Amino acid sequence: MKEKLKRTEEALYNYKRMEIAIKNIQIDIENLLNDITLKAVSYDQRGSKTNAFNSSVENEVIKREEYIKEQVDILKAKLKYNKDLKVKIEGALGELNSIEYKLINLRYFSREKKTWVAVGMELGFDKDYCVKIRSKIIKKMSELIYP
Template sequence: MNKKRIKELEEILIKYKTIDLKLENIEDRMNVLMEDIKIVGVSYEQKGSPTNSFSSNVENEVIRRAEQNSEELANLAKVKNELLLFKNVVYRALNTLTQNELDIITMRYLHKEKKSWVEIGMILGFEKDYCCKKRKSILTKLEPMLVAI
């Protein structure tokens, strides 16, 4: 596996660590949009047209905002589904790892603070060089499962 592909796989794992936060933010935005349209009273200053049709600035604004919000909600739903697919693919791939492999990947890519190879080796009782070599074999093992991303 070449260095470019290793870097891509590492970026996937780093992105995975923040996926839940991104999903929560999308959910929050979707909730705000759904609650955004508020019905406001009609002003008596508005008059109907000679054809007795009635056009309210408030109604027009509510309709415009509802259309805008619907469009944004659809876009957010699409992004949310893509993120959920990403999360599920990576989760299933990580579940194929042994406990030692998962520990190495978790400490290196999934913790808030990225641990150095020396720290990982000390915690797991391995040499730094072993952890570095193991990383490449782990990423090689994960690659076919993460090809869909």
């Protein structure tokens, strides 16, 4: 349970950067799919004395295609994970009341991490109350994000 709460907090801290991460992964996928480079062919290799009909260029192309496919598959999995996590966080945020949402916004989404005293002052509560309701909010969101 503690691990889920930590993962939830980490996801909230990274939430504002998720859209950038998603766009960057999409760019990386596009770049890999558009990459048509090949290494230079070396002529110092001895030719094969068999009747095999493949060359070093063909082998390089096949290896390159396999590598690109593996990398694209890895990036697509990361992209799906990030998109799904973003949707889950947005869904969980939608379940919060206005005070809970403001607390999450002030603590996790601001450019500079605010102290509990600063969050409490903006919300009109003391620090201890903010920490107390934060625990409830994170638990509530954790159950929605990581069921």
